[in-house]
Amino acid sequence: MAKRNEKVEILKEANENAIFNKETEGLSQGQIVLRRFFRHRAAMISVVVLFTLIAVVYTALDWRIGNEKDPYIIPGWWKYGFEDMPELRYGADCIDGSIGCPTIDAVPLLDGDGVSLGEHPFGQDDIGRDYLALVMRGAQRSILVMFIIGAIAATLGTIIGSIAGYFRGWVDAILMRLVDFIITVPVIIIGSVIGFHFGNKGAAFLALLLGLFSWTGLSRLVRGEFLTLREREFVDASRVAGASNRRIIFKHILPNAVGVIIVSVTLLMSGAILLETALSYLGFGVTSPDVSLGLLISNYQDAFTTRPWLFWYPGIFIIIIALCINFIGDGLRDAFDPRQRRRLSRKEKANARAMQNRGEFA
């Protein structure tokens, strides 16, 4: 019995292999990766959610372009700006008697009013500023910081890692000592030191500086990839053929390391948004009058018992953004991993069995 089971097992494996091979026939590496990524359901949902969120967040508020005095304004879809101070609703306006209560009505069944946003969907803060506008502004800042850190860290980490891994020797030694200097200090500490002194210079500048200190982990990974890839035959072949160092790095090695880089950059970005919010929470990040999600939570954590919405909304936005990025990273990792096998659907298994019965592969 056991022997028979084993035989069936082997047959099954052969069939599944055949299915996978058939699927990837005639496709380039990039197409295979893309296909695998599109199949990752959680990652695809995350891509859709994240891009919708970014679109919604960045079109919510007015954009002011041009000089300070006479700006050209592109109106946003939301009526209030994050600096506007409409009248604070309290007393009779709020059913529960709180100050600046939220007016969002997302549950149509309970009171039969249907879904509506109302005057201030997320409520108002202490001085009457519309909380939806504040959260949108905060999310804009956090996403901006995330992308800047990701871009800078990706560029620096890739360049430094490839140089160190490709040229080895003293170049490698010097660069890796530099990495050691930075990597040994917990990132929240470097972030706080930078943030405390430069946080008031704006979110973009803060992100730029944080990016200058976040490339170390990536550069180590890239260096490791380069150390193994540069010993491979195809690199020797291109060197014999007379390719320059630059050509070997960019045309031959880097494309093979791109999976590692993309995956670790996505994970770095989800770390970056948490870093930014944590720094703002500690008071070392984005400072008022500008707004960030961490700053909002920090300002209203004591109001949790009386006005919980001031605490919930910014937190939920952080989690949605970070969660989407993490799932996208996971999808990319699966897509780039050649060993990765997806689980066959029931239909495909039935097909495999049918093929086996017809004796096509057995």
Added chain:
Amino acid sequence: MPLETCGSRSKLKLNVGGEEMFAYILRRLGALVVILFGSSFLLYNLSAISTDPLADLRLSDAQNRDYLIQALTRELRLDLPPPLRYFIWLRGVLGIFVGNPNFGLTREQQPVVDTIIEAIPTTIRLVAVATIVAIVLGIALGITSALRQYSRFDYGMTFFAFLLFSLPIFWVAVLLKQYLAIDFNDFLVTAKISPPWIIGLSALTGFFWAAIISGSRRRVFMIFSVAFLANAIFLSFLSATEWLSYPRLGPVAIFIFSVGIAFGVTYLSVGLSDRNALKSNLFMVLIGTILYFPAQSLLDSNRPRVGILTLLIAFLISAVAVSFIFARIDRGPVIRTSIITSVLIWGLILIDQMMQAWRPFVESDDVNYRPVATIGQSTIWLSETSFWVRVLDFAMHLVLPTLALTLISFAGYIRFSRGTLLDVLNQDYIRTARAKGLTERTVIMRHAFRNTMIPLTTIMVGDVAGIVGGAIITERVFAWQGMGTLFNKAINSFDLNLLMGVILFLSTLAILANLVADLLYSALDPRIRVGAGK
């Protein structure tokens, strides 16, 4: 047998690699000094260039403003450029090699070393407990998840881990404060669990076990019902007896739990078919239950610390003695399982002792029926209190910060141990082990689990740096007086000496943790030799 090869392997290593290893450690320690030098230079200058300790004074309108500015300039050597100041600071620090270190004074004229040494135990307590809980829970869940790959439980765990990855710790901490401290304390006043809660919690437990064990639809339904019913009865019992208000284990409950522990430990470690081990463990349970009675007076005496230690020694000795009675040729595994069981029973008795201190603790004026604390690392006792009440107090203050830290760090362990175990299960030696007819338990626990632990050591130790970073935020939320508080203070008061002291301590910790990780890795995995290839 895997055990024997394990032993001979490490002996071999010691003979060959002792000297090599020593040289390697020395070289790494040398590198540590260089790295610390570099990173401290970097951070010193970064913070020195960008800070202006005189900013407050420049804006003040005190009469002796110019004099104050001059005095502070002289005191902090602000007339010198930052790199020069760094070397003055470094000269003091390098005194560590001649036994006379000088880390400078804080702005309040306290020696930096004293301030830091005062704060270390608090942070270590927080970090250590959180790390241990995260490791144990994370590995257990990760491994279960891997063994049930592609099941509902696996997908649930994956989502859960990603959710935890994405949570800002300060946000979680505030939620915990509200729901597990304020609301839970309110609940503890009556300790009556309402029927909706009983049903909800029981359903949750039912889903959990049904998802883990899984199988055919009928089996899943059976497991769900059994788990649901058992849990509902258990919770109703707790509610009816007001157990949560008057917690106590007592000899009967300890006996029942111990029997469970004995079976569990035996099953996981050597398998229930090993009758000698099972007998030895069950006999240990009997001794443990008997030891419970003399333990009461021992632990309640004037010197409870001595009592705890004496009890532990008594347990260990009886475990070894019992194993010698029951073991035939398999002395090793029997002794090992008996010792694990005895230590766990010892822990149960200590927990029982803490529970006995619950009422005096809750009723005292300083606690006043709010047992789960949200602020500080311990209560400042105004009245005389016993040892066990103080222990309980420490524990109750630890609950929330530890939970917050654990929640954000154990997602990494879930993912990593799942991935590693899946990799290991695909290896040829696992196929060999299965092919030669070993039981699934032996394959998983002996061959797969042990090899999973090897790469896990790297992230375990490497995680220390990350968890210290989390501790900085956690301390802020829960108002603990540890390294995080010092760090905040140092930055906000432009206290360069204190700041550098904290950074130096934390980065030394991180580098040492890395070194330990590498050494552990090479000790556990013979394929990796430290210092090779240079």
